[in-house]
Amino acid sequence: MAQNAKNTVPTKQNDQNRSYKKTPTALPDIQTLSALTTEPFVDTHTHLHYTLERLPNTFGIETFQDLKERYCPPNLEACINVLCDPLSFSSDEVFPGTYMDWKVMADTPFMYLSAGVHPHNAKDYNDYVEAQMLKILQHPKTVALGEIGLDYHYNNSPKDVQKQVLIRQIEQAKKLLKPIVIHTREAEEDTWDILTKYVPKDWKIHVHCFTDSPNFAKRLLDYFPNLYIGITGIITYGSAKNTQEVVRSIVPLNRILLETDAPYMTPGKLNRNKKSSDRITVSHSGMIPFIAQKIAEITKKDIDEIMRAARDNTRNMYGV
Ligand SMILES: [Zn+2]
Structure with a gap:
């Protein structure tokens, strides 16, 4: 199947994609994160274990609960923490x-899980990795299979392997009746062909961190009635023209999910006028209101309306 035919146990040494470096960063205080809205919210796609791994020890954050209590606004209800590399399984x-x-993670009250092999790691997919992944998918806190998909921007795994591994995981999701989380980047036609061929039309799909063309978003939304478009902090960046256009004129409010994809893509506004020593370079689930604020600005709607719609959509997509 995938190139790695050996059923090896992943170790810290053979996982090249992991970064163990602490990253210099500041963190916003709770008042800043609480000022925009008091509506309850869920971070629908995050990797908080990497956030904790990157934060310097000086923050004294040792558990997910520490991060939530000391750095996140009280209206953060839950997050869906995504495991997407074989080592994490x-x-x-x-x-x-x-x-x-x-x-x-599963024992952390506010945390739900999703598990699936990211296209970057498709070359490492094998029967052993799949068995480990399926074990996590049996856990009652695991609400979806993913993120899975195609990434032709980096091509960290060969395209053919990415496609085979995506199809194989879609088949697993169908067996387990799990919603899927899709990562797709610069692979519109192949992603379209595989989704429309293998995924039932009414399946629950979260296309996470959407950055592809508005036309592609429209085709997906029209074809799959239970597909949602995930918007991250990337929408706050001047360069994110596609994502801004998708929010402005393609995706209706009842099809949007809010996600940080932490530790990546810190919302830009949090860094306005900050000196380099105060810059926030590591994100976390408490930053969701800054993504909603940008969506509100683009759609000329009230931030609370965005927050409530996203909260309802999260319930429909994930049952959370
Ligand atoms: Zn992710």
């Missing part, structure tokens, strides 16, 4: 009892 054996351990 074995994290209960490799990093037992730490915030990298998926069982620790």
Whole structure:
């Protein structure tokens, strides 16, 4: 199937995509994050274990609960933490009892899980990795399979392998009746062909961190009635013309999900007028209101209306 035919146990050493470096960063205070809205919210796509891994020890954050209580506004209700590399599927054996351990994540009250092999890691997919992934998918806190998909921007795995691994995981999601989380970048035609061929029309689909063309968003929304478009902090960047246009004229409010994709894509406004030593370079779930604020600005609607719509959509998509 995938190139890696050996059923190896992933280890810290053979996982090249992991960064263990602490990143210099400031974090916004709770008042700043609470000022925009008091509507309850869910971060529908995040990797908070990487956020904790990157934060310097000086913050004294050792658990997900520490991060929530000390740095997130009280209206953060939940997050969906995404495990997308083979190493994280074995994290209960490799990093037992730490915030990298998926069982620790599942035991965290405000945290739900999604598990699937990212297209970057498709070359590492094998029967062993799949079995480890399926174990996590059996857990009652695991609400979806993903992120899975195609990424032709980086091509970290060969295109053919990416396609095979995507199809194989879609088949697993159908067996398990799990919603899917799709990562697609610069692969519109192949993503379209595979989704329309293998995924039932009424399936629940979250196309996360949407950055592709407005026309592609329209085709997806029209074809799949239960498909949602995920918007991250990228919408606040001047360069994100596609995403801004999708929000302005393509995606209706009842099809939007809010997500940070932390630790990446810190909303730009949080860094306005900040000196480099005060810059916020690591994001977390508490920053969602700044994404909603930008959507409100673009659509000329009230931020609370965006927040309420996204909260309803999260319930419909994930049952959370
Ligand atoms: Zn992600």
